Amino acid sequence: MSAPLLELRGLSGGYEPIRIFEGVDLVVEPGASIGFFGPNGHGKTTLMKTVSGVLEPWTGDVIFAGERLNRAAPRRGRRWRNFNYDLVTRRRMDPKRVARAGLIHVPQGNLLFPEMTVEEVLDIAPLAAAGRVPTRAAARALREQAEALFPRIAERRLSKIRFLSGGERQMVSIAAGLMAAPKLLILDEPTLGLSPKLRRELADAVRAIHASGVPLILIDQDVGFLSSLIDRLYLFDHGRISRRLERGDIPDHGALMAMLFGEAA
Template sequence: MPDPILDIRSLSGGYEPTQVFQDVTLQVAAGESIGIFGPNGHGKTTLLKTLSGLIDPWAGDIFFCNERLNKKGERGSRKWRNFNYDAITRRRMDPKNVARAGLVHVQQGNLLFPELTVEETLSISGTAAMGRKGWSLAEVKELFPRLAERWTHKIRFLSGGERQMVSVSAGLMSAPKLLILDEPTLGLSPKIRQELCDAVLSVRETGLPIILIDQDVAFLEQIIDTLYLFDHGRISGRMSREEMPNHDELMVILFGEHH
């Protein structure tokens, strides 16, 4: 079998002093997409932020395209509460290097510069591509026709759904080898939600691997090959798309009959 594009081994992490997830092991094969489904507040977003280097892993290994992304070994303990170790120690992982390697994370909550226009935001998005060919402005406009209408508008004047479209577009223009999407349809109106779902499906059909967190099981089913259940900071189950139950059945698996 070919090597996986992403190989996560016994990964643990969180926010000092609280461990949020532990001993997570999963792989994404070349051309494969996976979904992560579980209750809110159980560590899914923290796991994704650790994969992209936004927060340092505590232990375990992250390999992407056969290259190690994090320093080997466990993180040293912080023995004195009032001493800032981060001021004198180098990070165990550099998010710039992660993005440059092609592991691109579109975070929950469309964190964009509010005073830039759509055009300005997307024009600088390709800087992380490091010479790789990302999506072009024309391709992004075709994927999201609504953005073409908002091209000269500042981000702060866009709706939540439109900002999410800009976020996904910026990720695509960064030339990802694997794209991480954290709840891209959260809080959107049904119409905008469907537009975004259709766009992500179009992206998936290009063969780009995706890691997707979303609470919409029907949406996940269209995009992914493998679903991981995530519960209390651990992977509690793994199933293929063909084995995926519906939303109510997943709730029973995670919470029991009387959730």
């Protein structure tokens, strides 16, 4: 049996002083595609921000490809909030190191540079790989793959991000994630605000990404979108994994909500 690609051991975290999730254990096998579903505000996004090092883990470990990404040190609360805390303390987890290891997180909300063009965003994306895209030819191959998945971004390559539609910005966000040569790609709410047509197109693109050999973690509120792309679904509520469902056992949205909130839901 192969070693896990990603392993979370007793992971807890949140926003000081509020703990959002606690004691999360998770194993992601090589080649897997898993999904997270649960109510808004229950910690899914906070968990993924912690896995990718954007937020500091409070307790527990993040192990990726056999390497522990977080430093073993006690959590320290912030005593001052009016300056850059990272200038005076060493973080327990460095997001640059996480990205360089190949764990790439495409966050919720299309967080792109609005004054940059599509081409400029894609040009800088391989820098996150820090050596895992060794040549210009390799970067060009990744660009060609991204443009084949999302032909619209090639058409809009000279447009500034702020002039793109929500769907186009989502395409650029995922393309930038691919340009970083992910060993594991986390997509947080990729269909948020998209029309049914764009959701179908995005599902086709994500399916092609996984077929190319990229393992996935998907968070979304569209059960149909998730169930068409994943092998396993985790229900997440009140900061904990409450249930694990294999692909053939994933019910519809109403039944999932009943699992989370009871039959009255």
